[in-house]
Amino acid sequence: MTAAKLRDLHVPGRPLVLPNAWDADSAKLVVAAGFPVVATSSAAIAESLGFADGQGAPVAEMFAAAARITRVVDVPVTVDAESGYGLGAAELAGQLLDIGVVGCNLEDTDPGRGVRPAGEQAEFLGAVREAAGDGLVLNARVDVFLGADDEQAVLDEAVERARAYLEAGADCVYPILVRSPEVLRAFVAAVSPAAVNATLWPGGPQREQLAELGVARISLGAGLWRASRGWLAERLADLS
Structure with a gap:
């Protein structure tokens, strides 16, 4: 499936749900469950490889993990490319295309x-x-809400950044971990009709509310990996 088809799946109010995978097997499970796209979680991949998130893993290992995913699924794959691993734009784009992905997240941290x-x-x-x-398909992450005590206070900056990223060619903007539904609604309205990605997490709006707020894409981030890891830790504790 092409990047054009992936773009078409970004519909405000009818969001594309992305249960982020971290290896070939988890990616196959995502496809078997009926999801039309596989996304990756940089945190989950890095930790599964024995490195810290935040570009702590060698880029070659991160891209090799993504290549294993594209090899075993027949749906579009979009990867979390963090902040680009210090690569030049042409090298980054070339490596992503070479491993067969059709989309990426790029964060501004x-x-x-x-x-x-x-x-x-x-x-x-x-x-x-x-x-x-x-x-x-470029998903431009906007990080100013991370750690913000007052989300309303950074909303204008977030919108300014999002508009600049869209003007530069991003297909979607991602105000990661916005906690307030009111702030997210205002952000979506300010960049409309552009596609907005939101995170599905226990402390924030849930799937139905995110759709009502007008988002076009929902990511679970490292949530599934953390849940799987927690389940395994409990089973191991039972056996010890």
């Missing part, structure tokens, strides 16, 4: 530096778009 200036991130996204053409 640079490990060690914090949130990048919006103009710098927009320039990077624009360069990735130019290098990839229409071959990648």
Whole structure:
């Protein structure tokens, strides 16, 4: 399936649900359950490989894990490419296309530096778009809500960043871990008709409410991996 088909699945109010996988087997389970797309979780993949999230894993190992996923599924795969692993835009786009993915997340946090200036991130996204053409669905993560005590106070900055990223060529924007439904509704309205990705997590709006708020894409992040790991830890404790 092409990137164009993946784009078509981003419908505000009828969101694409992405239960993020971390290896070939979990990806096959996602497809067997009937989901039309496989997404990856960088945190889950990195931890499963023995590294920390936040670009702690070597890029070659992260991309090799993604390649194993594309090899075993026949649906589109979109990967969490973190903040690009320090690769140039053309190299990043080329490697992603080479392993067979048709989409990627790119976050505006640079490990060690914090949130990048919006103009710098927009320039990077624009360069990735130019290098990839229409071959990648770009999901631009907006990180200013992470750790924000007052989400309303950073809403204007989040919207400004999202608009800049969309102007640069992003297909979707991702205000990660917004807790307030009111703030998320305002964000969606401010960037409409663009596609907005939201996270499904225990402390935030759930699937039906996210659809009502107008999001076009729902990610579970590392949630399934954490749940699986928790289940395994309990079973091991029972056996010890």
